[in-house]
Amino acid sequence: MNLRRFLAAVTAPLAVLGTTTVAGSLPAQASAQPGPLSTVKWKACPEYSDQVLDWMGVRDKAWFRATMARMDCGTVEVPLNYADPSGRSISVAVTRLPATDHAHRLGSLAVNPGGPGGSGYLMPIELSQPGAPTAKLNERYDLIGFDPRGVGYSTKVDCEAGGPAGVQAQGLAGLQGWAGLQGLQAQGVQAQGVSPSQITEDDARQMYDKQVQANKDCAQADPAFIGQLTTGNVARDLDRIRIGLGEKKLSYLGVSWGSWLGPVYRSLFPGKVARMWVDSVAPPDPRMDAFEAGRAKATAMDFSRMAAWMARFDDTYGFGTTPEQVEAALAELRRDFDAHPRTFTDLERPVDGFVIAISAAQPSVAWPLAAKVLAELRDATGPTAPPTVKEVLGGGERTPPPAGVPEMDNSTANQAIFCNGDGGARDFDSAWAAYQDGLTRYPVTGVLSFPVPSCAGWPLPVEHIRLLHTGGSLQLSGHRYESVSAYEWTGDMQDAVGGEVFTVEDDMHGSALMEPGCATHVVAYLDTGDPGATGCQGVPVPTGPDELPKAGAQLAGSQPQFGAMSAGR
Incomplete structure (x- = not known):
């Protein structure tokens, strides 16, 4: 792996954390209202050329293609607007990687890599790679990937977002x-x-x-479409997927913005979650400021x-x-x-x-x-x-992707999901004052913030969801020293929705799924309901100037190189 790819793997956030929360005051029962039938229309999965797989960073093409061959691909038709379920409908792309130990199958585990706007279509394959510490999840779970509305193979609209x-x-x-x-x-x-x-x-x-x-x-x-790109609607789409799969309950594994989507789903659909683990936890506060x-x-x-x-x-x-x-x-x-x-x-x-x-x-x-x-x-x-x-x-020219590369993230969905849920200040004066304050408080790193709110002038209505304590099994893994998802947000989310805090003693965004000493607890929890510990070490700090920590090297070398998990979202 060259230096630039290494940096992208270990320093770019897996997700921009869709903490700008979300959508909708509709009741959870909305998914049961009339509208498109909640069935999965299965079809042939995409085929990817060697050039596409090379560009995606797939190392073992034979394994990838064999895994794709046993994966199911399809779509679920859902209402664009759940307040008008008989109106315009859209499609959400779904994948299913069936459990290899069907006799001991635990159910379906939906996975989300973050964003907002990240593609989860190939995430079941990413988690199942040979040598990946999460590979055992596919033994007893059908791994369910999906492209949220507005992303990848799902219905989408592109604009010059941002x-x-x-x-x-x-x-x-x-x-x-x-x-x-x-x-x-x-x-x-x-x-x-x-x-x-x-x-x-x-x-x-x-x-x-x-x-x-x-x-x-x-x-x-397309204001009618873009106005419905909200975390709440993605959660409602996820419940349509659950129904289409014929599952009474759905387990869930999410990272970064996925750690917001999970609690939103749990709040909107109490009693529909079996086990849920969210990593690098988002704050429950919808304010972007x-x-x-x-x-x-x-x-x-x-x-x-x-x-x-x-x-x-x-x-x-x-x-x-x-x-x-x-x-x-x-x-x-x-x-x-x-x-x-x-x-x-x-x-x-x-x-x-x-x-x-x-x-x-x-x-x-x-x-x-x-x-x-x-x-x-x-x-x-x-x-x-x-x-x-x-x-x-050094600059260096970036090779344009070959034809057929799946969309790893969608900037329109990212911006819309942020802004359709942003309840914070968007005026210039507040942002400029906060920027100046940051320069004073943080003389070295304060300049990394900017005086322009990303949702300035966004004209579509802001919707809100009230997170709830709904009971059920939930693990919230926060990273004590992380800057992308501040550790204190883990406790804030626990106050809002309940669950148990699992502390990772590192500063690496999303490492609980990739660092073996942590992932073993994620797998144990989803397998048995008990993580077996209340925390893990995570990626250790280097012991000297010339050391690339072994765990860090493993993280850089084994992190999935295709799909949204490595898209820097």
Whole structure:
């Protein structure tokens, strides 16, 4: 795996966490109202060429094709608007990977990789890969994948979702890795000729106006459809899938935004859940402004952990022997690069304080690499970029996907599900004030937030769902040091819906399904109802500057390379 792919695997979030909650005041009984019949229309599964499988990163093509051959593919017809069940209908794409031990089958386990807007169509195959710590799930469960409405093989509408400010407006959500920086530089502020570290209030107002117009244009592409892209409606679609499968109850496994979809389904359809595990838990609060503030705080806290780690290896990095010295040195380095951006002849764009900030916001598995980048930038004399800096920030052309690649995520669904549920402030003044406050509170990483609300000007109504304590079995796995899904949200969600908290002692988004020492508890719970513990270690912190932790290497090497689980959502 090359460096860029490694970074995408270990630093990009699996999901942008659709915490902007969701949809609908309709009662759970809506799924029983007249409308399309809840039956699955099975059909032949897609076939993928070698070129497509190569682009998706499939290593064992023979195994993949053999697994596809035993997988069932189909669609379920559902109402577009559950308040008008006899009106316009749409189709939701479904897959089923039948249990291999049918004699001891436990039922159907629906899976969701996050987003919102991520495709779960191939997730049953991803979870079942040889050597994957979740492979045993397919022994006793039919694994049920699906593309949420608006995504992949389901009915969808595409628009220029998010507009020119979309990348920045998602702030930390889209910029956890250097790969995210490349996306930022390719559009958004950089496309307007403005460095993220030097945004003035006038720049921000222009960005805000463009975001408002882009959101209005997107919503008007098909307002009747886009207005019904909500987490609540995805949950209702999921219950139609349950009915179509002939299941009295459905088990569920979700990550990131999937950790919001699960509790919403559980609240809308009490008594229909057998067992549910959600990882990297979303907050129950639908406010995007509070969501971004929580992420900014968690990112700064994790940076302090990185500073303490770097202080242990001052002989290597030279930023100080105490966490306070390292933090002060990096704050000064960021200010220096803002005032005097470095230009290297072999990089497309100048390197400013924003690169310092994003290097300081890496998860622990990448700390040796990030610290080396920071040290090289401090000592760089030019004219060419230092070797590690060039590896990380060098542009490189991205190969366009071949024909037939399945959609891994849909930006229109992402934006619509966010904004149709966003109950937070969307005005410019509030966002600008929060941005300025973050710059003061977090002198190194605060610049990673942006002064433009992603839902500014979104013209469609906001719907709300009240999460409920409905009883039943539920495990909520939160990562103590994670910045994508702040750990405190796990307790907040437990207060809202109940269940048991399972603590992962790492900072890796979604690692409970991929790190063997954690996944064994996920599998045990779904198999028996008892995880056998209240937590796991997760991905360990590197023990030295030259170490790629074994667990981290396994995570990078075994993480599914196809489908939405690796789409950086």
